Amino acid sequence: MTERNAADQARKGLAAAVRGTVKKIAGAVTRNDSLTTEGELEQVQGRERRNAATAEAVADAEARQARAEAEAARQAAAEERLVRRTEAAATENAVTRRQEAQKRSVEQAGQRAVSQANAQAETEARRQMQDARAEERVEVKAADMATEEAEAEHRIAVAEAARARADADRLREEADRRTS
Secondary structure (H helix, E strand, O other), rough: OHHHHHHHHHHHHHHHHHHHHHHHHHHHOOOOHHHHHHHHHHHHHHHHHHHHHHHHHHHHHHHHHOOOHHHHHHHHHHHHHHHHHHHHHHHHHHHHHHHHHHHHHHHHHEEEEEHHHHHHHHHHHHHHHHHHHHHHHHHHHHHHHHHHHHHHHHHHHHHHHHHHHHHHHHHHHHHHHHHO
């Protein structure tokens, strides 16, 4: 519901309550029970209309907040994935630099030692690369799970807001039917 519509509903509710009060007082003064009862009914309908407008405004605010929270969670997860990927790239670069340094050192030690050291360095580098990639996959998966959880919470919040809005619409329709 728009703010203007909510304000209109609140004004209609207040007007109905005032009309009801006037009719109730007029009925009491003139001893017209029918007019008194009609006034009481309009007061109740006005109160219900105001309550429905308030409930709908709260539901709208909750839906806006849920959307903002879900967007913040998505952004945080994206930032987390970027950080993890950057860290993994830095780790891979460091591993590559270490591997290159090891190769240069081994070359100075001799041909036979070079073969053995290269094999060990490459095995270690592959293991470290595999470890870095495995760690990156775990961290990206955790960030994805956090995003999915935030989206699930958002869907729940939106559903709750929709239920609250439907309740408010139902209350307003009941109030409208009673005033008609």
